[in-house]
Amino acid sequence: MTFTWTAHRFAGGTLALDVANSVILRFDPERRIDRFADVAALDAFAVAANQFCAESPRFGTLLPVSERNRGRLLTLREATDRHFRATVTAGHRPELMADLLEAIASVLRGAGNREQALALDTATAHSALSLAASPEPERMKICPNCGWLFLDRSRNRSRTWCDMAVCGNRSKARRHYHRSKEEAGK
Template structure:
């Protein structure tokens, strides 16, 4: 069944984080599943990301014309990014043991790219579509900046990685309208249940 790539699925705040979050309920072996199990979803995700991540991509459209051919590179970047960034959130430091795998995965994503990147145009300036795996590598590498790493969070509801862009850095949920409301509903239900039991 095709995934509905809605705005909520892009709650990570950056393309690389949105991609790591395509593994739903990561870490919960009984309920976790991978939205990229069907490689066709990679192309559909890339098309949706072109709109939802237009600011980050500076208007570049993403292309994944042969998702089966790039699936290995995409999944390698996704998993290496998740491992490195998730550990950095939990431990507060980058683990050098994870860096070679991460950097190699990103390099593989850029191998076929003939882009000319700069600080002003991190995703290039060409008018043609940008290969999804190349854009994913650039986005993943940009996570290493101190300004972003210090604001990486893990949503306590869904376990997604996200960038906290709130002014005071106190955002708890990847998406207040979804995960925040679910947590509020759970707390309300628990309080009501406790009142009934103790009442």
């Protein structure tokens, strides 16, 4: 099955969340899809992030992750998801922050001495660190439709879905369908 990275796949608002959201249906073991399990998709993600990621201007042109650093990126992805998901649902958990900081440190240590363009793993570590230091953790939300993490940057903090055009429309269509079905049954 061919997969294409589109703008919707970068609805998290930061590179760290977009990377965390690369696991589809994370909590459904039978339907779970890890988009980074395919190395070509992981490399394509770095290219697509240059076009679609909200933070792409901050990092410049991102390079794909080197083969030796892929494991570090996956560890960082999982630590990012655990920490920020817990921040939304249960509040601050110091042990998850420690795990996140260790994963960030591991990626940054493995980055070597690059001075020009950043690789995806290094940029993700910088993004996760900035997000962890954010003064407004209440802007972090979980989409009720797909379960992705995203930043609510709306003025009144009322954003509900990661992407209104996809998840918002699906949710509204589902409500309309059930309402129509109920009315037809009366």
